[in-house]
Amino acid sequence: MRVVEKPQDLQSKLEEAQREAGAAFGRPEVFVERYIKRAKHIEVQIIGDKHGNLVHLWERDCSVQRRHQKVVEVAPSWSLTRKLRQDICEAAVRLMKSANYIAAGTVEFLVDADRGDFFFIEVNPRVQVEHTVTEQVTGIDIVKTQILVAQGFKLHEPPINIPPQDQIQTHGTAIQCRITSEDPENKFIPDYGRISTYRSPAGFGIRLDGGSAFSGAVITPYFDSLLVKLTAWGQTPHDAIRRADRALREFRVRGVKSNIPFLENLINHPAFIDGSATTTFIDTHPELFKFTPPSRPGH
């Protein structure tokens, strides 16, 4: 990949890329795409049935990424205007309806944070890790709905009962943090071993999607490093961030390292809070990796 910053660099960068492609793949063809310097990753949850019904469940903002891997996801995006949000969701529905799409899927876009226009990236024809935040703000169980759709049920009839598109609203804000057995102080190298102590937060507005994490669990290097997903819901983005922060601080994971201190830095960063974080946020903010020794007992 080459980024062309100035028109006069086009010819030489193009030739460089073609040479590299030819050497790597035996074919020198390359794609030319618009470069978006400050991009927000916005994706739209879609669900369609076998009878021609298809709705969107609004958008998620998954801009906070590390090496194209999402780290924190929110729904709805608190940085989009109402019109942009509506336009993106309608574009996603048009695309998926024209493909007669069935089941849960996601249409991913990049939004140019400087100009406000948006560009299609790809469709993920599956349930995604971050579907939790959409479930929290819409009240719609995406996994169950997908199974019922596969059985042949209709979206707007029992037992699915999704309301018509113009009545599908979002309530409040949800934030998901992916808690992994990765060491943020050491380039996120996955750690493994036996979890000697595991305690997780609870209470109003806290959802956990766990599996491999419990006291006594052995984390091996052979599987994904995801321990548990924390989803915090609140009436406002501020409420959801404060609740996620409280929950992260209540976790106790001992025996393996985790990325929790990094997630705490991240969700308390002004650029995350004001919605201006773009896809390069983690790479360009080294202060996210400054950890103060924990002062709280027993952490």
Add this chain to the structure above:
Amino acid sequence: MRVVEKPQDLQSKLEEAQREAGAAFGRPEVFVERYIKRAKHIEVQIIGDKHGNLVHLWERDCSVQRRHQKVVEVAPSWSLTRKLRQDICEAAVRLMKSANYIAAGTVEFLVDADRGDFFFIEVNPRVQVEHTVTEQVTGIDIVKTQILVAQGFKLHEPPINIPPQDQIQTHGTAIQCRITSEDPENKFIPDYGRISTYRSPAGFGIRLDGGSAFSGAVITPYFDSLLVKLTAWGQTPHDAIRRADRALREFRVRGVKSNIPFLENLINHPAFIDGSATTTFIDTHPELFKFTPPSRPGH
């Protein structure tokens, strides 16, 4: 206490009760109350501020009790008519407004399941164990609101932002199960010891309010036997019951006995599912105490 079933028994039963009161308390006065044979326990969540604003957050059905201790609570009640629900909530607001009530509180009623009328019992001027189900269906954080009210904030302004009464709606249904270290096969005697293994359910619609329960925790006889509260939310009562059932089956508590098998019997009982269970439900349904040996591995 004496129950008078026939008018001709009134005189003798009254005298019996008066003698008993005189012997026990030195004063023979007694209260005469209407006896409700088949009663549903319905209570209304109230919250008032220091500026004269007071709203209800709808009702909870806490009819499933054992020795006047609530076991499973739901919101909203799926056995009330819309009119009865509205009347009970309005009665609670009238009472609490006339007392200039401030903070969170609950007005408790008995509903005569045969006649459909309702009777005031008492006010609980505090946050109750079962407040979780109201939070789940209204999206309003009762604990936080109470603290903000105590600080002097107004209900309908930032940072509380509760909408006006006619816009406070319930979404879906929530069920709370109180999971205790009590042995249902042995008259609910509290068990104690070290919890060797503790794993809890998770995912969409599952809220836990824990504290004393984790792997390695020591349960002593000196405190309440409540280990964790499980709250399951669903779009319909059916959805919420199915989700609560799944969650109960996913719990792993070893080292101390728990009431989980009893709770599983309870929420799957036809009288609980159809909303007809009254306050004598547990005492009059011995089949709730028939436990089949668990067939699932590792339970």
